[in-house]
Amino acid sequence: MTSKFITCLLLTALAGAAGVAHAERADRDKPMNIESDALRHDELTQTSVFTGNVVMTKGTIVLRGAQLDVRQDAQGYQHGVVKAEAGKRAYFRQKRDTAPGAPDEVVEGEGEIIEYNGKTDDVKLIRRGQLRRYTGGKLSDDIMGSVITYNNLTDVFTVDGEKRTNEPSSAPAGSGGRVRAILAPKAAPSASPSAPVPAQPLQPSGNLNLQGK
Template sequence: MTRKLLPILALTVLAAAMGTAQAEKADRNKPMNIEADALHHDELQQVSTFTGNVVLTKGTIVLRGAKLEVRQDAEGYQFGKVWAAPGKRAFFRQKRDTQPGAPEEYVEGEGEIIEYDGKKDDVRLIQRGQLRGYTGATLSDDITGNIITYNNLTDVFTVDGNRRATPGSEEAAAGSGGRVRAVLAPKTQPPQAPVAPSAQPLKPSDTMKSRNP
């Protein structure tokens, strides 16, 4: 199948480190659109495989890679798995909810494999994982680890730098990955509104003056 836009049903260490903003909650209810060079669909297994310059969008969520597999379980939840081209990393990006008037914030990440769990609504960056936070165009946080899990609903992420994995699994293929590394920028607190001075009680002398001008 040549390059086309394909609508798909919506996919049904520390929160404070990435700030108080949360991931865009409206993304959960948005349809998924996938652009690729080719598509193979297995109706029996309910699995669709997209290959060649794959771009997935779902609300503000963007996933890019060389291959994408989308499947659906018996409950109707869908799951996406993206593989990067050899020697490269797949890409993830999502806008975060912010207060009105505040600069836009984004979280983005990379990994050789990226998994999206529609039931938990989280993203896993596997092998050479990296998660970055941006305020406007300014990089505010930069986290690296072998396996990074980021939950879109709670805005909590976990990082494993030296993970024990099941032999033969993709996590095992990722290797130890070394230590977790993080650069976390301090968060600017909004200015506090001035507190109005409380009224001072009248002194007895003031009361007498008001009665006897």
């Protein structure tokens, strides 16, 4: 059946108002701390391969998987690619900054491959990607797709659906798949000046393509 494309234009203001939550700004400048069962390092190419129960922390960022490839570019930025064991998914977690008095927020995600770009501060969840936001320990947003890219600095995310198995290889990724999202409504701020300002949910970039049959 020919796919029909439904485009939902979600217009959201970029984070700039008081009380809006952001990812921890200091994480980008923190060193990587990595634990694993084995390590192979190449000083010439500035690359390291960690294997076996890998756990990486960078400030409040946590990455876990079966293998982590780390490289450092000429500008000194660190880049990491985490791969999961067969049939499993790698894991990502980061705390978000919140306004004083607002509940704690955490963003976490999973994917068969997770890429971290230290220069742009992006996290990409590849294959069976899922991104969740917890507010005060309760699930607020839950986004699923083939590829999810989340920017730690702006809290903007993009989602691509999966390609159908019977589509030609030339078809673009996500042309026949489906993006699933559960987004919590934004609570209206209280008139009381002493009440905490609610945190803003994760923000989709420009437009989000929801593709159905």
